[in-house]
Amino acid sequence: MKKTERATEIHARLSRRYPEPEPALHWSDPWQLLVATALSAQCTDERVNKVTPIFFEKWPTIADAAGADVMEVEEVVRSTGFFRNKARNIKAAATRIMEVYSGEVPRSMAELITLGGVARKTASIVLANAFGINEGIAVDTHVKRLAFRMGLTAKTDPVQIEKDLMPLYPREQWGDINHYLVFFGREVCPARKPKCDICELNDICPKKGVK
DNA sequence: CTCCCGATAT
DNA sequence: ATATCAGGAG
Numbered sequence: 001m002k003k004t005e006r007a008t009e010i011h012a013r014l015s016r017r018y019p020e021p022e023p024a025l026h027w028s029d030p031w032q033l034l035v036a037t038a039l040s041a042q043c044t045d046e047r048v049n050k051v052t053p054i055f056f057e058k059w060p061t062i063a064d065a066a067g068a069d070v071m072e073v074e075e076v077v078r079s080t081g082f083f084r085n086k087a088r089n090i091k092a093a094a095t096r097i098m099e100v101y102s103g104e105v106p107r108s109m110a111e112l113i114t115l116g117g118v119a120r121k122t123a124s125i126v127l128a129n130a131f132g133i134n135e136g137i138a139v140d141t142h143v144k145r146l147a148f149r150m151g152l153t154a155k156t157d158p159v160q161i162e163k164d165l166m167p168l169y170p171r172e173q174w175g176d177i178n179h180y181l182v183f184f185g186r187e188v189c190p191a192r193k194p195k196c197d198i199c200e201l202n203d204i205c206p207k208k209g210v211k
Numbered sequence: 212c213t214c215c216c217g218a219t220a221t
Numbered sequence: 222a223t224a225t226c227a228g229g230a231g
Contacts, residue, residue, distance in 0.1 A: 025227075041228035046228085047218065081217040085229075108222085119229055139228045182227060191225060192221070214231085221224080 006204050007152055007168035013200055016145030021179035023129055026052060027052065030105040030130035031062050031097075035090055037122045043080045051080055062103055065094035069077045089117025109135040113146035121158065128175030137165050151206035
């Protein structure tokens with residue numbers, strides 16, 4: 001089977017498995033999604049969802065976050081790991097949004113990645129889910145692993161993987177394909193023990209039975 | 212390439 | 222004890 005056919009088939013089958021894609025992160029506006037995604041680096045979304053309600057109760061608005069005491073933010077986000085970087089980045093991002101973007105989360109890749117701690121992955125998530133804009137495909141640990149196992153890329157660098165994936169899908173599917181690969185990766189094809197015996201992509205998987 | 216870093220599963 | 226979890230920066 002050709003790579004393009006396999007890519008299309010993966011989307012078709014997973015779109016049936018996940019009829020209504022929604023991020024597992026809890027959020028109610030673009031800023032909240034930005035913060036939640038920033039906190040999700042090397043951390044489970046479940047853990048992030050325990051932290052964000054406390055964060056947004058303490059600092060409800062972007063202006064509040066911009067004026068927050070970094071040490072207090074560190075305490076709140078500590079359990080998500082990398083807490084010093086994350087606390088500093090969130091405050092810096094909030095400050096820049098207030099000063100440069102009139103207090104509104106910017107709606108383009110070019111602008112979003114000027115915020116500290118925000119690169120293509122986080123920007124793509126915010127653009128796709130909060131604004132319905134598909135400027136890129138978010139490549140996180142799950143997309144990286146699934147794209148490799150399903151033979152959609154041979155690269156290891158997320159930027160290169162994104163370039164391999166983009167031509168395989170029409171732009172309007174870019175947000176969904178991320179969601180599908182993340183959820184399917186979590187539920188069926190995790191890093192350690194892939195469940196090849198119950199996998200509905202088994203027949204088109206180049207690495208079935210292989211680690 | 213290294214460093215940031217806590218929580219959880221194996 | 223070690224690998225992994227919705228990464229990003231120097």
